[in-house]
Amino acid sequence: MDLKEIQNLIKFVAKSGASEVKLEMDDVKITIRTGADDEKAPTTFLQQMPAMQMAPAAPAAPAAPVAEVAAPAAPAAPAEDNSKYITIKSPIIGTFYRKPAPDKPMFVEVGKTIGEGDVLCVIEAMKLFNEIESEVSGTIVKILVDDSSPVEFDQPLFLVDPS
Incomplete structure (x- = not known):
C-alpha cells in the first residue's frame, strides 16, 4: 500500500462519517479515527508489521494527517x-x-x-x-x-x- 492509497483511504473515511476504521493487510496495519465525536482532525496510525520491506510507508504516516487537516473544513461550507x-x-x-x-x-x-x-x-x-x-x-x-x-x-x- 503506497502513500497515495493511504491518503485516499483517509479522505474516504473522513467523508464517510465513520468514526473509526481498521485495515489489516499482510504487511501493514492501519487505524483511522476521524474524531467525529470530538470534532477534531482525523487521527491516523500506521504500524508496519515486522520483517517487511516497506520502509517508505513509515515516513508516509506524518504526511497523511497533514494532508487531511484541510478535509474536515471542506464539508463545513455545504x-x-x-x-x-x-x-x-x-x-x-x-x-x-x-x-x-x-x-x-x-x-x-x-x-x-x-x-x-x-x-x-x-x-x-x-x-x-x-x-x-x-x-x-x-x-x-x-x-x-x-x-x-x-x-x-x-x-x-x-x-x-x-x-
Whole structure:
C-alpha cells in the first residue's frame, strides 16, 4: 500500500462519517479515527508489521494527517447551504454510479429538474444494482459523491433545491 492509497483511504473515511476504521493487510496495519465525536482532525496510525520491506510507508504516516487537516473544513461550507436544500442520502452501503452503464449518459446533472420517482443513481451492493429514486421534486444543486465511489448508509449523495 503506497502513500497515495493511504491518503485516499483517509479522505474516504473522513467523508464517510465513520468514526473509526481498521485495515489489516499482510504487511501493514492501519487505524483511522476521524474524531467525529470530538470534532477534531482525523487521527491516523500506521504500524508496519515486522520483517517487511516497506520502509517508505513509515515516513508516509506524518504526511497523511497533514494532508487531511484541510478535509474536515471542506464539508463545513455545504452545511450552511443544507438549511435551504433537501439532502438525498444513500439508503444502503455500496458503490455509487451516476450512469446505468459505462456507455450510457448520466442519470442527473447539476441544474437538472427532477420529480418524485426519477432515478438519480445506481448503488451496487453485493453484485446487485439498486436504482435510487428521488422522493422529492426540485433541482439538483450539488452532487456530493464521485462516480464509482464507495458510499455508506445515510451518506449524503445529492443536494436538491425544492423551490
